Each structure stands twice: as structure tokens, then as C-alpha cells.
Amino acid sequence: MDSDFFKEVRNYFTTEFKQQIGVSLNEESSSVDKALSAIIPLGAASAIQRVENDKGGMSSVFSMAKSAVSYLPPKPDLASLHNELAENGIISELLGKHENAVNHAVAKYSGIKNESAGPLMLLGMSVMLKNLGDHASKNNLTPDQLDSYITGLKDKAKSELPEGIKEAGSLFGMSEGSVDDKHVVETVQTDSVQKKNKGWIFPIIFAVVIVIALIIFSRGCNTYLK
Numbered sequence: 001m002d003s004d005f006f007k008e009v010r011n012y013f014t015t016e017f018k019q020q021i022g023v024s025l026n027e028e029s030s031s032v033d034k035a036l037s038a039i040i041p042l043g044a045a046s047a048i049q050r051v052e053n054d055k056g057g058m059s060s061v062f063s064m065a066k067s068a069v070s071y072l073p074p075k076p077d078l079a080s081l082h083n084e085l086a087e088n089g090i091i092s093e094l095l096g097k098h099e100n101a102v103n104h105a106v107a108k109y110s111g112i113k114n115e116s117a118g119p120l121m122l123l124g125m126s127v128m129l130k131n132l133g134d135h136a137s138k139n140n141l142t143p144d145q146l147d148s149y150i151t152g153l154k155d156k157a158k159s160e161l162p163e164g165i166k167e168a169g170s171l172f173g174m175s176e177g178s179v180d181d182k183h184v185v186e187t188v189q190t191d192s193v194q195k196k197n198k199g200w201i202f203p204i205i206f207a208v209v210i211v212i213a214l215i216i217f218s219r220g221c222n223t224y225l226k
Contacts (some may be wrong), residue, residue, distance in 0.1 A: 005131060005153060006160050009040050012127045021123070025116040027195070034192065035110035035117065038168075039124035041160035042102060045172035046094040046125075047132070048154050051147045052173070061150060062143035064090065065133035072130040090129070091122055098171045101181035108185055109165045111192025164189040 013036055015029070022029040051059045091099055107117040136146045154174075161169045167187035170177045179187055 005135070006040060006044070006156060009124075009128050009131050010036070012131075021120070025112070025119065027112045027116050031111050031192065032120065034162075035106050035112050035120050036124050037160075037162055038106050038109050038165045039121050040128055041157045042106070042165075042168060042172070043094060043121070043125035043128045044150075044153055044157040044160075045169055045174045046096075046098075047128070047150055048157060049172040050094065051150050054147075059143070059147050059150075060093065061129075061132065062136065062146050064093065065129045065136060065146065067133075068126055068129035069133035069137065072126055090125060091118070094125060095121075098181055101171065101184045102168060104185045105165055105168045105188050108188045108194055109162070109190045109192065111190070111194050113195045 013033070018029045018032045018036075021027075022032045025032070047061050050061055054060070095102055103117045103121060104114055106112075106121065107114045110117075112120070132146065132150065135141070135149065139145075141149065158169065158174050161174065165188055166175065167177065167179050168184050169175055170179050171181070171184065
């Protein structure tokens, strides 16, 4: 429906910001970029499925999107984010039972560590929601109108999914094929070699989890879950 939506989400992740994220997670910025290329359309797919499953009543995506606008900085800046750790229910809320499967599929596809995929998914999906919230505010959309806008993104979300991880999209109805959570990682096709975590890197990962988790839901993060 809106061919610029995914471009706008990607544009939030400037080259400098991806480099900062890479340093924080001890990952190559190119691997961060590759992971985000899968995370953003998968996040949109999960939002679309949530809207479709909530037909007959307002979906929860509207409140999550509006909350994202409040807590995500207008411009990427790790140093300026809130300094209190918050619950990050956004991933579980959007991905549901597929959270672990998607985490491992993204990690394998991009070559990042499994431990890095979680923070990146939180950040990528938060930015995706922020753009939905910005669109709703700019166009004065009601919850139902935003839901309609989201479902209109389905074809574009399908086309945005990289070939190597397209099968993961079937978890959210993005293809006619079907794969279960247990075997989705086996469907990932990639030339990236996945890095393994080392004990000494845990403090770095923990620090970035804290920083990124704050982006949206530092205070009042449970509002949309109630």
C-alpha cells in the first residue's frame, strides 16, 4: 500500500548507527544490516497477522505504535536513550510462540550470534512500530484505520523478505507453505557463518540489551499489555 514505509524504517538505521550497534554487540555492521533486512519485514508480518487475528475488535498494534512514538528517539542515538531498564514485552506480544524460532532464524541468516538477535529484533521492531505510530499521528488515523493501513502492507512485506529467510514468513501467513517453529531454522539459506558467543562478551551484550530495551517501554511500558 505504502511503498515508502519500509524505506523509512530502514532509513532510521544510518550507517553510523549500525556501526554503533555492531560495536556494542561485537558484530560486523554488515551483519547487523543483514539481520535488520530480515527483522523489519518479519516484524511487519507479525503485526499484520495480529491485526488479521483481531478482526472484529481493535488490535493491540495501535497502542504499541503510539507508545513507540513516545519512547523512541526521533533520531538514532544510543548515548541519549533512557537509562532505566524496562520490561520489553514487545517481542513476545508481536511474535508470540514464534519468538525463539525467529530469533534463531535471523541469527543464522545474518551470521550474528543468537544472543545478538534478541536486542536487534527489539530495536528493529520498535522502529517499525514507531513508523506506524508516526503515520497514524500524521494522518490522524483511528485504530481501525491504522489496522487497515497495516493489512495493506502485506504484499510489500512479502516482497521485502530476503530469499534466504522467506520460509520464516510462513509462520505469519506470508506464504502458502508451512513450517513449524522447530524446523524453521533448517529452511534458512545463507552464505554467512554464524558467530558463537564467548563468555567475556556477555557484559557487552547485557549492556546493549539494557540500552536498546529502554527505547520504547521505559516508563508506562505495560500500558498496552493491560
